[in-house]
Amino acid sequence: MAGSVPGGGRPLIITEDPLLLDDLLRLCAAAGADPHVHHALPEPGGTADAGGAAEPGGGAGSTGWESAPLVLVGDDAARRVRGAPRRAGVFLVGRDLDDPHVWQRAVEIGAEEVLRLPDAESRLVDRLADVVEGAGRPALAVGVIGGSGGAGASTLACALAVRAARAGERTILIDGDPLGGGMDVLLGGESVEGLRWPDFAASRGRVGAGALEESLPELHDLRVLSWDRGDRVVVPPAAIRSVVAAARRRGGVVVVDLPRRVDEAVAEVLAQLDLVLMVVPGELRSVAAAGRVAAGVRMVARDVRVVVRGRCAGGLDPESVAGLLGAPLAGEVPVEVGLPGRVAEGEPPGTQGRGALARFCDGFWQRALGSAQGAPA
Numbered sequence: 001m002a003g004s005v006p007g008g009g010r011p012l013i014i015t016e017d018p019l020l021l022d023d024l025l026r027l028c029a030a031a032g033a034d035p036h037v038h039h040a041l042p043e044p045g046g047t048a049d050a051g052g053a054a055e056p057g058g059g060a061g062s063t064g065w066e067s068a069p070l071v072l073v074g075d076d077a078a079r080r081v082r083g084a085p086r087r088a089g090v091f092l093v094g095r096d097l098d099d100p101h102v103w104q105r106a107v108e109i110g111a112e113e114v115l116r117l118p119d120a121e122s123r124l125v126d127r128l129a130d131v132v133e134g135a136g137r138p139a140l141a142v143g144v145i146g147g148s149g150g151a152g153a154s155t156l157a158c159a160l161a162v163r164a165a166r167a168g169e170r171t172i173l174i175d176g177d178p179l180g181g182g183m184d185v186l187l188g189g190e191s192v193e194g195l196r197w198p199d200f201a202a203s204r205g206r207v208g209a210g211a212l213e214e215s216l217p218e219l220h221d222l223r224v225l226s227w228d229r230g231d232r233v234v235v236p237p238a239a240i241r242s243v244v245a246a247a248r249r250r251g252g253v254v255v256v257d258l259p260r261r262v263d264e265a266v267a268e269v270l271a272q273l274d275l276v277l278m279v280v281p282g283e284l285r286s287v288a289a290a291g292r293v294a295a296g297v298r299m300v301a302r303d304v305r306v307v308v309r310g311r312c313a314g315g316l317d318p319e320s321v322a323g324l325l326g327a328p329l330a331g332e333v334p335v336e337v338g339l340p341g342r343v344a345e346g347e348p349p350g351t352q353g354r355g356a357l358a359r360f361c362d363g364f365w366q367r368a369l370g371s372a373q374g375a376p377a
Contacts, residue, residue, distance in 0.1 A: 011035045011131055012064045014081060015074025015093075023117055024072055024093065031128035031206075036064050039077075069131045072124075078105040086110040093117065093124070126206060130249070133209055139170070139248040140368060143273045145258040145297060147280035147290025147325075152309050155343075156279055156333065156357070157257035158186045159350030161222050163361035169369070170252025171222040172213065174244065176269055177259040178235075184226040188346040189219040196226055198233035200243050207242045209249035220348060241268040248272065253365075262296040270300040275368065277330055280321055282310035287321055294325055305330035307360075333360045 013024050016039045028035045065071060065084050073081055075094030092111040094102065106114050115124050142160065146153035154177075161173035175183035178197070184190045194217030200207070216223040225243070247254045256269055258276070270276065276297055280290045290306075297304055305328045308318040322329035334356045343349060350358050 009067060009069045009131070010064070011070040011072060011128060012068035013037045013072045013074075014077045015039065015072075017074050017076045020074050020076070020093065020095065020117075024074075027121060027125050028128055031125045032132045033128045035072075036068065038064075070127060073109060073111065075099070075102070075105070078109055082108050084109070088112065091115050091124070091127070093120075122205070126245075129206055129208075133249060137251050139172070139250070139252045139254045141244075141248055141254040141256065141273045141275075142368070143176070143256045143258045143270065143276040143301070145276060145278050145293065146260055147278050147293050147306075148286040149260075149289075151279040151281050151286065152333075153279045154180060154183065154186060154257050155339070155349045156277065156307065156361075157255050158183060158348055159357045160361050160364070161224075161253070161255040162187075162220055162348055162350035163358055164253040164255070164365055165220060165222040167362070167365060169365075170250060172216070172247045172252070172254045173222055173224045174247060174254060174256045174269075175224070175226040176256045176266065178227050178232060179259065180227070180257065182226045182229065183257055184217060184219065184224050186343065187219040187224060187348045189217050189224065190229070192217040192219060194218070196228040197235050198228060198230065200239050201233050201235045203239040203242055205242065207246040209246045212243065212246045213250065220351075235265065237265045237268045240265050241272070244269055244272050253369075260293050262300065267300045270297065273301060274303065276301045276304045277307050278304060278325075278327065279307045279309055279333075280325070282308055282316075282318075282321070284316070287316070287324055290325055294327060308332045310335050331360055331364065333357060 011028065011033055013021065013035045015021050015024070021037065025035070066087060069089060071090045072093050073090060075092065075096065078092060087110070090109060090111045091113050092102065092106045092109065093115045095117050096102070102114055144153045144157035144160065158173065161171050165171040173183055175197070182190060184192065195215045213223055216225050225247070244254070244256070256273065258269065259266060262270065278290060278294060278297065280286055294304060306322040306325055307330050308321050318329055318332045336356045339349065339355070339357065342352070350361055352358055
């Protein structure tokens with residue numbers, strides 16, 4: 001069984017193909033990685049240096065095979081590393097898209113994936129940059145969407161982020177609705193310095209996780225990426241994908257407030273979420289509207305669950321609402337008396353620890369984070 005890959009360190013490249021090596025060194029430079037290069041993994045009893053000369057007393061461990069956080073094996077070198085110890089983080093890299101035997105060679109060396117250049121260049125740069133940044137378990141990413149207008153999705157998203165941060169989780173709150181007025185307003189931080197979505201409109205390629213986090217406004221112990229109040233700027237879906245991926249890369253919790261209309265940009269976000277909570281007010285017309293929203297979300301999202309806000313006047317209990325929508329019930333949030341007034345006075349949702357909203361959020365995170373870490377939900 002493959003062992004775990006240690007964090008940090010320098011990736012290892014094994015190839016004798018000069019053209020492939022040039023490409024791999026270029027991609028390493030793009031990711032900010034400084035690799036070790038070996039032209040071949042030696043036979044037991046000797047190790048090869050970067051120039052291919054054998055050194056006595058070495059072995060696979062002397063090349064960095066077992067200690068490197070990532071190993072890139074060129075197609076030309078696959079046969080020569082078949083006897084190396086199995087480990088995670090090995091990738092077979094080449095250019096021949098039509099080679100029918102490539103998968104057999106990948107199995108023989110225990111490769112996680114076959115990467116064909118140039119098509120897989122962005123994927124490889126991402127993996128190399130993960131090594132540089134020391135990426136571990138990605139953040140638990142939760143989206144919140146209203147089943148109808150005025151459902152309270154933004155309020156719940158804000159409260160979830162506030163409670164996660166107060167529980168000590170690294171937390172980023174992302175405003176996914178350009179027409180929503182700005183999540184920073186709910187947190188009382190519309191004038192706090194930091195980047196907003198329009199600043200990322202020209203982003204191309206990978207966004208650094210550390211740089212992203214440090215650039216965002218910090219409010220109530222969490223980072224928030226919001227829209228501003230200026231003229232609407234269209235952020236390309238590719239830029240949105242890169243930003244959300246960067247937000248997840250350092251672990252903790254990412255909460256995204258989603259608009260009800262699923263376009264290409266929203267689909268990019270949904271594809272990266274672990275769970276979507278759909279907030280449905282407790283009345284029949286809202287349940288009917290939520291059915292249409294759910295149909296669009298399910299086309300992309302992996303896991304959609306229902307949060308019922310209040311009780312249906314028509315006698316439907318929360319379980320029945322979830323049943324009508326064909327989605328699991330995540331819970332019920334009673335209407336919290338006095339919440340709108342406190343928000344208007346600058347108190348973000350979720351700060352009242354004994355309130356119904358905070359209690360729901362705390363219980364949700366206990367179950368969700370426990371399940372993500374392998375504990376009973």
